[in-house]
Amino acid sequence: xxxxxxxxxxxxxxxxxxxxxxxxxxxxxxxxxxxxxxxxxxxxxxxxxxxxxxxxxxxxxxxxxxxxxxxxxxxxxxxxxxxxxxxxxxxxxxxxxxxxxxxxxxxxxxxxxxxxxxxxxxxxxxx
Numbered sequence: 550x551x552x553x554x555x556x557x558x559x560x561x562x563x564x565x566x567x568x569x570x571x572x573x574x575x576x577x578x579x580x581x582x583x584x585x586x587x588x589x590x591x592x593x594x595x596x597x598x599x600x601x602x603x604x605x606x607x608x609x610x611x612x613x614x615x616x617x618x619x620x621x622x623x624x625x626x627x628x629x630x631x632x633x634x635x636x637x638x639x640x641x642x643x644x645x646x647x648x649x650x651x652x653x654x655x656x657x658x659x660x661x662x663x664x665x666x667x668x669x670x671x672x673x674x675x676x
Contacts (some may be wrong), residue, residue, distance in 0.1 A: 550562065550565055550591045550594040550595060550670040551594055553565060554594060554595060554598040554599075555674060556637055562595065565591060566591065566592075566595075569583050569588045569591060570585060572578070572587075572589060579600050585615060585619075586604070586612045586615060586616050586619050588612055588631070589608045589609075589612045590608070590612060590616070590629065592608055593605045593608035593609045593612075593625060593636075594632070596608065597617075597624055597632060597635075602635075602636045602637075602639040602640035603636075603640040603642070603652040605632070605633075605636040605640075606633060606636040606637050606640050606642055606645065606654075607628055609632060610633060610645070612629065613629055613630065613633060616629050622652065623666075630649070630653070633649060634649045634650055634653065637649060637671060638650075638666075638673065640668055641673065643670075643673045643674070646669075646670040646673060647670040647671065647673070649670075650663070650667045650669070650670035650671075651667060651670070653667075654667045655668070
């Protein structure tokens, strides 16, 4: 979905959503993975690129703690966290954005990106 939304490929986006619906109708590991992580991640990316950052935040927050169970590279799992932080920042979810940014900064204290995320989160005005 990242590639399809980035390239503005609406037909491919819909094909992916349709394929996931079909997969979720089945049994087995693929159906479970798609229901629990794949579909929410896909819909979160779509929501994010359409500017619905609150929806992206909600969907990614729901899968963050379980995505590791399904494998993927560290970079792929990190993309979930980074997108969640950015979605929280853009949606104005101050508490979540600050918490996630500080968590990232604690994990990567020398990271310039983590430092910028922390600064952006601190700059948000509470409610």
